[in-house]
Amino acid sequence: MGTDRITIFTRDGLVFDVRDTGPPDGTPVLLLHGFPQDSRSWDAVSPLLHARGYRTIAPDQRGYSPGARPRARRAYRASELTGDIVELIEVAGLGPVHLVGHDWGAAVAWGLAAARPDLLRSLTALSVPHPAAFVQSLLTSSQALKSWYMLFFQLPWLPERQISSGKAWERALRSTGMPSQAAARDAELMRDRGAASAALNWYRAIAFSGPGALHAKVTVPTLYVWSDGDTAIGPKGAELTERFVAGPYTYEVLEGVSHWIPEEVPDRLDALVARHFDAVAAQGS
Numbered sequence: 001m002g003t004d005r006i007t008i009f010t011r012d013g014l015v016f017d018v019r020d021t022g023p024p025d026g027t028p029v030l031l032l033h034g035f036p037q038d039s040r041s042w043d044a045v046s047p048l049l050h051a052r053g054y055r056t057i058a059p060d061q062r063g064y065s066p067g068a069r070p071r072a073r074r075a076y077r078a079s080e081l082t083g084d085i086v087e088l089i090e091v092a093g094l095g096p097v098h099l100v101g102h103d104w105g106a107a108v109a110w111g112l113a114a115a116r117p118d119l120l121r122s123l124t125a126l127s128v129p130h131p132a133a134f135v136q137s138l139l140t141s142s143q144a145l146k147s148w149y150m151l152f153f154q155l156p157w158l159p160e161r162q163i164s165s166g167k168a169w170e171r172a173l174r175s176t177g178m179p180s181q182a183a184a185r186d187a188e189l190m191r192d193r194g195a196a197s198a199a200l201n202w203y204r205a206i207a208f209s210g211p212g213a214l215h216a217k218v219t220v221p222t223l224y225v226w227s228d229g230d231t232a233i234g235p236k237g238a239e240l241t242e243r244f245v246a247g248p249y250t251y252e253v254l255e256g257v258s259h260w261i262p263e264e265v266p267d268r269l270d271a272l273v274a275r276h277f278d279a280v281a282a283q284g285s
Contacts, residue, residue, distance in 0.1 A: 121280055
């Protein structure tokens with residue numbers, strides 16, 4: 001396992017920024033942020049993991065790193081997003097990692113766990129269920145109503161105008177339960193129209209992503225955490241996710257918590273993740 005600090009990695013000419021912190025010889029935990037955030041979304045969680053002896057590696061993913069911001073929508077399809085993280089793990093020599101993803105980061109993590117289980121010790125997915133469970137929930141519950149914004153984001157220029165609006169977008173984020181400090185930080189990030197377009201391209205590339213991930217079951221030990229105050233993800237997809245995990249599986253519900261789990265309840269998340277990691281280590285011993 002590599003112990004040199006990682007500040008950047010490159011893939012296909014793109015340069016990704018990375019926050020590599022904690023004990024350099026600790027077991028690596030790879031943290032994947034979601035929309036509309038960057039690696040700073042893990043700032044409250046990482047120190048808790050460091051205190052337990054874990055090393056955390058949090059990249060600013062495609063479109064969020066200024067040096068990795070291609071313009072074409074196809075460049076943000078699922079295979080490219082997972083390919084970026086495979087490259088990070090392999091080039092950095094991290095060995096098998098504990099992978100933790102939130103929101104879109106969870107979607108990338110599900111895809112990576114299905115495609116390359118050899119690179120993972122475990123998977124922890126926050127908020128977003130397995131892709132197949134999510135699609136089924138769109139057809140069998142009120143999830144389609146909750147996901148109205150995904151259609152809105154397909155429109156030209158208007159979504160960019162909304163999410164780069166500064167205070168208005170900050171208020172919108174707070175209305176979903178995001179803590180005020182995080183909302184101010186993430187609204188400022190999206191004031192850059194280039195960053196806003198790149199973030200939206202994750203949604204606009206859905207049509208270019210193949211259906212493979214929808215049929216692939218995950219075999220690595222998996223923890224899925226959903227919160228009942230989530231305005232974007234309903235319970236149906238969360239309940240269906242177990243069907244698509246063939247390995248050891250744990251499902252936790254955080255009551256009274258919004259979509260923004262890492263910022264809102266870092267202590268509770270740390271406890272769940274640590275218990276999951278300990279269980280994986282015990283199974284391997």
